[in-house]
Amino acid sequence: MKKYIIKGGTALAGEVEIGGAKNAALGIVAAAIMADETVTIDNLPDVTDINVLIDTIEGIGATVERVNRHCVKINGRTVASVHADNDYIKKTRGSYYLVGALLGKFEKAEVTLPGGCNIGSRPIDQHIKGFSMLGADVKIEYGMIVAEAEKLCGAHIFFDRVTVGATINVMLAASLAQGNTIIENAAKEPHVVDVANMLNSMGANIKGAGTDVIRIKGVAKLHGTEYSVIPDQIEAGTFMFAAAATRGNVLVKNVIPKHLEALTAKLYEVGCSVEEYDDAVRVIGNPVQKCSQVQTLVYPGFPTDMQPQITVIFALAQGTSTVTENIFDNRFKYVDELTKMGAKIRVEGNIAVVEGVKGFTGASVNALDLRAGAALVLAGLCADGYTTIDDIHYIQRGYEKFDEKLQSLGAVIEIVDNDRDEQRFKLKAV
Ligand code: EPZ
Numbered sequence: 001m002k003k004y005i006i007k008g009g010t011a012l013a014g015e016v017e018i019g020g021a022k023n024a025a026l027g028i029v030a031a032a033i034m035a036d037e038t039v040t041i042d043n044l045p046d047v048t049d050i051n052v053l054i055d056t057i058e059g060i061g062a063t064v065e066r067v068n069r070h071c072v073k074i075n076g077r078t079v080a081s082v083h084a085d086n087d088y089i090k091k092t093r094g095s096y097y098l099v100g101a102l103l104g105k106f107e108k109a110e111v112t113l114p115g116g117c118n119i120g121s122r123p124i125d126q127h128i129k130g131f132s133m134l135g136a137d138v139k140i141e142y143g144m145i146v147a148e149a150e151k152l153c154g155a156h157i158f159f160d161r162v163t164v165g166a167t168i169n170v171m172l173a174a175s176l177a178q179g180n181t182i183i184e185n186a187a188k189e190p191h192v193v194d195v196a197n198m199l200n201s202m203g204a205n206i207k208g209a210g211t212d213v214i215r216i217k218g219v220a221k222l223h224g225t226e227y228s229v230i231p232d233q234i235e236a237g238t239f240m241f242a243a244a245a246t247r248g249n250v251l252v253k254n255v256i257p258k259h260l261e262a263l264t265a266k267l268y269e270v271g272c273s274v275e276e277y278d279d280a281v282r283v284i285g286n287p288v289q290k291c292s293q294v295q296t297l298v299y300p301g302f303p304t305d306m307q308p309q310i311t312v313i314f315a316l317a318q319g320t321s322t323v324t325e326n327i328f329d330n331r332f333k334y335v336d337e338l339t340k341m342g343a344k345i346r347v348e349g350n351i352a353v354v355e356g357v358k359g360f361t362g363a364s365v366n367a368l369d370l371r372a373g374a375a376l377v378l379a380g381l382c383a384d385g386y387t388t389i390d391d392i393h394y395i396q397r398g399y400e401k402f403d404e405k406l407q408s409l410g411a412v413i414e415i416v417d418n419d420r421d422e423q424r425f426k427l428k429a430v
Pocket of ligand 1 (some may be wrong): 021024117121124127165166187289304305326327329371
């Protein structure tokens with residue numbers, strides 16, 4: 001089983017290039033099958049979640065040409081089935097965007113129920129509510145979401161809670177519905193805006209994405225386009241926090257600094273320096289960092305996908321910090337793993353009380369989900385000695401060449417497959 005091995009203690013230094021946003025790309029790849037012309041998508045991250053979704057749309061008949069690792073051409077004219085189900089797609093979350101895309105285009109979709117990271121209960125009632133209001137009959141049958149409409153018609157939808165997934169899904173379906181749709185209490189995340197921009201470049205008529213009211217005028221069909229995915233805010237944030245946690249100095253390139261403001265603000269609070277440029281940010285980690293507090297919120301608040309990573313920073317800061325998780329109900333499982341490395345964290349309900357320690361010590365830990373896994377890598381980079389992280393397939397779902405990018409910043413990290421590789425790494429890293 002492949003794992004990361006890390007020899008901690010190096011302050012990261014240098015420059016790193018951020019790839020395309022995974023969570024935007026999932027919606028964008030699904031949207032691409034809605035046209036009967038070629039859609040070229042660039043700046044795609046080469047990560048498992050995206051590759052599984054691309055294989056799945058190919059599996060239902062879409063014509064897919066992989067131009068290079070980050071660019072794909074998709075033509076939905078050849079889609080021959082509305083039934084999307086395979087062993088891999090079951091494990092991802094983004095599969096549910098195929099419901100919106102297929103329902104919009106064919107008025108029928110049968111898509112396996114979404115998997116994704118185990119970070120608590122993840123209901124899809126708001127997706128179902130949205131599709132139903134557009135006139136679809138939606139059932140859960142044999143592990144599938146089955147949605148069908150005689151005619152998809154625009155509707156006034158008020159989400160009961162802010163949800164990225166349901167906002168994107170309803171936007172997809174409503175783009176090809178008859179008449180006007182209004183989504184109230186919509187999610188405002190940058191990836192919602194990116195999917196809306198992409199759909200508009202295919203001829204959709206979506207206004208208001210990025211605010212909490214999105215208005216969609218249904219159009220008869222969508223056409224081909226060329227689109228480049230926005231930079232990944234969470235990958236960028238992870239490298240920013242890696243620089244801070246290791247007390248390093250890293251220029252994080254190809255980012256939209258505006259999307260990172262909640263993260264930048266926290267870095268200032270703990271005492272790091274952040275320099276903003278047009279499409280880059282430099283983070284300089286102060287040797288002594290202060291405690292603070294954070295609450296995860298919908299955009300533009302602090303993102304839940306950066307919660308485990310900021311906990312690592314707080315765990316090495318002076319004083320006691322608090323981390324409140326407001327989005328998912330079970331996103332602190334990684335705390336037990338951090339504790340094995342010497343962190344002092346107490347979880348009470350949705351709040352983690354983090355008492356700063358002087359340092360971590362290396363240990364064998366498990367990546368329990370994507371962002372938790374990334375946080376453990378950050379902890380390993382700061383720890384004295386060797387850390388091994390199992391189940392790195394979670395991390396590879398959302399971080400492209402994470403080990404190689406960290407190596408380019410001076411980190412001593414490798415993927416190893418067996419004990420012999422591990423011993424070899426240790427001899428080399430001494
Ligand atoms: C997306 O998940 C992301 N995943 C998550 O990223 C991210 O953490 C999350 O948005 C919040 O930003 C993808 O884009 C594939 P939500 P999603 O719908 O769509 C509740 C990562 O690490 N809810 O905004 O599942 C839900 O349980 C992943 O990259 C309902 O109650 O998130 C949660 O508490 C992890 N009913 C809250 O809303 C619904 O029908 C927000 O969920 C839908 C959601």
